[in-house]
Amino acid sequence: MSEFRSGFVAFVGRPNAGKSTLMNALVGEKVAIMSSRPQTTRRAIRGIITRDDSQVVVVDTPGLHRPRTLLGERLNDLVRETLAEVDVIGFCLPADEKVGPGDQWIARELSAARAPVIAIVTKVDKVARERVAQHLMDVQQLGEWAEIVPVSSIKDIQIDTLLDLIVGYLPEGPALYPDGELTDEPEEMRIAELIREAALEGVRDELPHSLAVVIEEMVEPDSEDAHREVLEIRAHVFVERDSQKGIIIGKGGSRLKEVGATSRAGIERLLGRKVFLDLHVKVAKDWQRDPKQLGRLGF
Numbered sequence: 591m592s593e594f595r596s597g598f599v600a601f602v603g604r605p606n607a608g609k610s611t612l613m614n615a616l617v618g619e620k621v622a623i624m625s626s627r628p629q630t631t632r633r634a635i636r637g638i639i640t641r642d643d644s645q646v647v648v649v650d651t652p653g654l655h656r657p658r659t660l661l662g663e664r665l666n667d668l669v670r671e672t673l674a675e676v677d678v679i680g681f682c683l684p685a686d687e688k689v690g691p692g693d694q695w696i697a698r699e700l701s702a703a704r705a706p707v708i709a710i711v712t713k714v715d716k717v718a719r720e721r722v723a724q725h726l727m728d729v730q731q732l733g734e735w736a737e738i739v740p741v742s743s744i745k746d747i748q749i750d751t752l753l754d755l756i757v758g759y760l761p762e763g764p765a766l767y768p769d770g771e772l773t774d775e776p777e778e779m780r781i782a783e784l785i786r787e788a789a790l791e792g793v794r795d796e797l798p799h800s801l802a803v804v805i806e807e808m809v810e811p812d813s814e815d816a817h818r819e820v821l822e823i824r825a826h827v828f829v830e831r832d833s834q835k836g837i838i839i840g841k842g843g844s845r846l847k848e849v850g851a852t853s854r855a856g857i858e859r860l861l862g863r864k865v866f867l868d869l870h871v872k873v874a875k876d877w878q879r880d881p882k883q884l885g886r887l888g889f
């Protein structure tokens with residue numbers, strides 16, 4: 591029998607390449623935020639897949655893209671740091687979009703990577719066979735890849751094959767995390783993501799990137815008052831402009847109420863207990879460009 595293997599894999603690709611969806615297909619639980627809008631994933635999020643022969647720790651990185659704002663530069667630093675630490679890199683290239691300058695830029699970045707790179711052609715269910723074949727050839731021209739594999743995360747095509755390939759490139763070694771642990775993402779961050787996702791629901795066109803959520807405090811009930819068992823969470827939703835504040839809050843606060851109800855339900859599911867959620871919407875002007883604000887918001 592071959593030795594147990596374990597290690598880290600990270601997925602890169604331009605925004606909207608299907609990284610989050612792929613990670614969820616591999617890990618089998620929703621840990622990253624998904625959206626049809628680019629750049630919603632701002633954190634390295636890990637999911638853990640434990641099999642009889644291996645343990646794969648999945649690190650979901652933000653969309654690697656050419657920096658335009660300070661936030662962009664920080665994201666790219668984060669991506670480079672992440673890539674230097676992993677055993678395998680998966681480069682996602684969506685089959686329904688032509689290989690473009692963005693992909694070429696990422697390919698150049700990856701040529702310096704120590705880890706083997708698996709080129710993953712995503713979303714193959716969206717296009718005809720001939721298009722997939724053409725895309726595979728274009729991807730082959732793009733750089734030196736350890737493997738090229740076409741997949742569909744939504745139709746579950748070749749996801750297991752991809753996992754086998756990833757495992758093949760991991761070093762021999764024992765499991766890195768206890769079995770059954772799906773993510774080591776700090777709870778607070780996952781709570782903030784649930785709120786962010788609820789706040790963006792239905793208004794992504796109006797405020798695609800200009801939203802950040804900070805958990806101000808989480809207050810346990812007094813021990814004397816323990817029968818309440820309700821965890822109080824206070825969170826700030828930051829937007830860039832007054833007009834955006836209005837969008838989040840809605841007429842007479844109606845939308846904010848919905849955002850609160852939706853995210854509270856998600857948080858209660860996550861924590862398995864009752865939660866009181868207090869949301870405040872605040873304007874932090876141009877937070878994407880201001881280093882001080884970025885630090886405060888956890889970037």
Ligand SMILES: Nc1nc2c(ncn2[C@@H]2O[C@H](COP(=O)(O)OP(=O)(O)OP(=O)(O)O)[C@@H](O)[C@H]2O)c(=O)[nH]1
Nearest residue numbers: 606607608609610611628629631653713742743744
């Ligand atoms: N049909 C189809 N759609 C997919 C597939 N994978 C992802 N998508 C869709 O493509 C869009 C983007 O997918 P994400 O997983 O959010 O992409 P991402 O690379 O994580 O995006 P960023 O967070 O912006 O970097 C979503 O609307 C997904 O539903 C797939 O295999 N098939």
